[in-house]
């Protein structure tokens with residue numbers, strides 16, 4: 549199999565899976581993701597373009613630790629939401645995220661994955677025959693279009709609290725596209741819903757400068773539209789979310805991977821105001 553029509557921004561999901569597969573191979577890994585290797589093996593054609601020659605080294609050096617930290621951090625975030633009683637999970641721009649298969653979800657957890665059609669077609673071919681550990685629904689859609697209609701049409705319940713995950717997406721959206729997406733997330737969020745995403749951390753300008761100075765990364769850089777940038781936390785607060793930020797360097801230390809460079813991309817969790825929720 550090849551990755552066929554997977555192109556443009558969706559190819560970035562294959563680079564992320566490659567970084568997760570490398571972590572899975574470590575004895576001191578911070579998470580287990582055997583599916584990442586399966587995606588990588590089946591995506592050799594694209595992978596050669598994404599990580600071939602010096603490109604893989606650049607990707608690993610600039611984003612390897614970040615992807616590992618965020619995978620573990622979001623695993624912990626989602627499992628804490630489930631433990632607190634949340635049974636509805638929506639992963640926007642799921643890419644090759646295999647959490648539906650690899651995390652121990654409570655019974656009756658409904659998990660929706662949204663991404664572009666070609667990427668999800670490739671993903672489903674690789675996952676054929678594997679059994680998810682949650683009630684999984686895959687929704688092929690462009691998140692700049694009317695995805696809330698597709699989500700509600702697929703059984704999403706807007707009166708139930710949701711744990712939203714927006715991992716590795718916002719930077720690929722313009723400020724207007726990012727605020728439209730987050731407005732829709734807010735409209736669909738019952739009180740007590742939660743969301744998690746990346747947040748620009750200390751030294752993010754240096755990271756941008758390094759990426760700009762790395763020719764192998766110029767293809768990715770050309771797709772970045774910035775999202776809400778440094779305005780994100782304030783925007784969410786103004787839109788009725790109680791926001792908490794999580795410094796990447798502190799997380800790296802907590803997970804035993806001390807590295808001052810980890811603070812350049814940090815994380816944000818938020819709870820929809822209206823009901824007290826514990827364990828954010």
Ligand SMILES: C[S@@+](CC[C@H](N)C(=O)[O-])C[C@H]1O[C@@H](n2cnc3c(N)ncnc32)[C@H](O)[C@@H]1O
Pocket residue numbers: 557558559560561564565640641642643644645662663664667689690691692714715716717720
């Ligand atoms: C860097 S990857 C991250 C994937 C996944 N969240 C992860 O961390 O492994 C970016 C993902 O965003 C998806 N994406 C980008 N723009 C999108 C859009 N307009 N609609 C749907 N998905 C989009 C891509 O297809 C790709 O899977």
